[in-house]
Amino acid sequence: MKVRRLLALIPLTAAVVTIVVGLAVGATSISLADVWAGLVSPEASAAVVVRQIRLPRVVLAFLVGGTLGLSGASLQAIVRNPLADPYLLGLSGGAGLGAVLAMAVKPASPWIVPAAAFVGAMGAIALVYRLGLVAGRRLDPRVLVLGGVAVGSFAAAVMTAILTLSPAAELRNAFLWLLGGLSAASWKALIIFGAYAIGPTILLMLRGRDLDLLALGEEPAQFLGTNVERSKRMVYGAASLLTAASVSVCGIIGFVGLIVPHLTRRLVGPMHRTLLPAVFLSGGALLVGADAIARTVVRPIELPVGVVTALVGVPVFALLLRKVSL
């Protein structure tokens, strides 16, 4: 038991370390002492970079990574498939399409984009869910993931078509956004994200025990006392809202929601009341770390962070495919 307690500290440690590193590295490296000076004193030489550029970016990366991990872990429990995540289930694609459509009509307020992304994500998951019901009745987790990939690809195709028809200057930016990038991070983006994400995050965290039961199957869960339909609606809704919020501010970032719950389960076990907070910390740490790599590996050019998570995530996904018996 003592070993397990120590393992549970790993996500927290990783979160702290990556946040510190994330503040220090970038187009120019800043020493830890200067980062600290910039944080505490507005007159310090690094103050503007640290406070206006790095800090909102690192905090946003952390929250987006955390919520993606949280969505992934929750979705894996309700569809009883360890290969589920917002990206593979098509939620990200649906949210992206919703966001692109909203952006195409140039909305008056930046708050409209996440709402449109939410509608897109809900539409996608509803469609995927229908596809996953074999003979219209029993949910087959394998078919569900295939349906998710299909719906996600379709959404990507429509998005590409829309973006191709838009003016050239906007095109490049939109494509970079689509691939998942945090370069547009700002305090304003952070506020918009936080406003959409805080409710579903708390809701999912409080639903840990229900997820434990739902992972046993819907009928066993009902007999143990869960209101299955209500819990499912709540989890799909919350995961869609979180995905919509993250896609709106930083595009489609895949695989965080897939690999983070896996790695974290190895550290703290499968029970969701402890797993979900740990997943939030680990997901945050992973995305802050991935963003630090994206900013520095081909400096001064920035890679979209979605490229880094895919480069790490796809091999891990392949390993999981070999281990998980579907």
Place this chain on the structure above:
Amino acid sequence: MILKGHGLTVRYPDAKAPALDRVDFELASGRLVAVAGPNGSGKTTLLRALLGAVRVESGHATLRGRPVSDWSPRMMAREIAVVPQWEEMTFPMRVRESVMLGRYAELGPLRAERPIDREVVADALHRCDALHLQDRLTHTLSAGERQRVRLARALAQTPRALVLDEPTSALDVRHEMEVFELIRHLVDDGLACLIVTHHLNVAARYADTVVLLDQGVVAASGPVSDVLREEVVSRVFEWPVTVTPVFGVPHMVPLRPGDVRTDPPAAS
């Protein structure tokens, strides 16, 4: 009466014949009722109808006098513990954690476990002779151990009634007998128990009454020796059997073509 069904009729979508046709059922405290019948005769459907887990076309089921549809899943889980035929093990959890899920309906809004919950879980594990397994991962257990753990989870609900769907179908003789011995003890202590089973001879030894289903209809129901008669069993299962009393309960032996029936041996 804890659980009661009257005229239960269930028809699945696209099915011509009803899966359950005007079935009556009663379960009282301290009684062990076995539900038996051929494959597809409606045993699990009856269980679902009684628990409100499937829409009934007509008839009604009541739990402690109130319609089952009036019970929330949470309130129902405090009264009845169900061990379904099958559950998924998507994520390997520990035995203790798995049994703790039985406490779900009793936990507060934050679903945090209290000392009393830990005591109940330990007691349930102890009663099922599974306390030594508590730190094991559920998917590493043998089939017999797994059923004992699932039974412990059901007991952790501190229910009035236990509903078991073929709890021993994957078990060898010893493990099957151990499970039935345990269940019989619980029933003698006042629990009500409905058990769906294929094993007529074991049911005959442990059950107080048997409900024999045939194509969704009750073919016979009542005390064991009234129901498990040669002509009834042969007709329902569409296979000739001979029934001889052993230790005072009917014992069935399926016949092969060409078997010559002999008089029952003297009771030994």
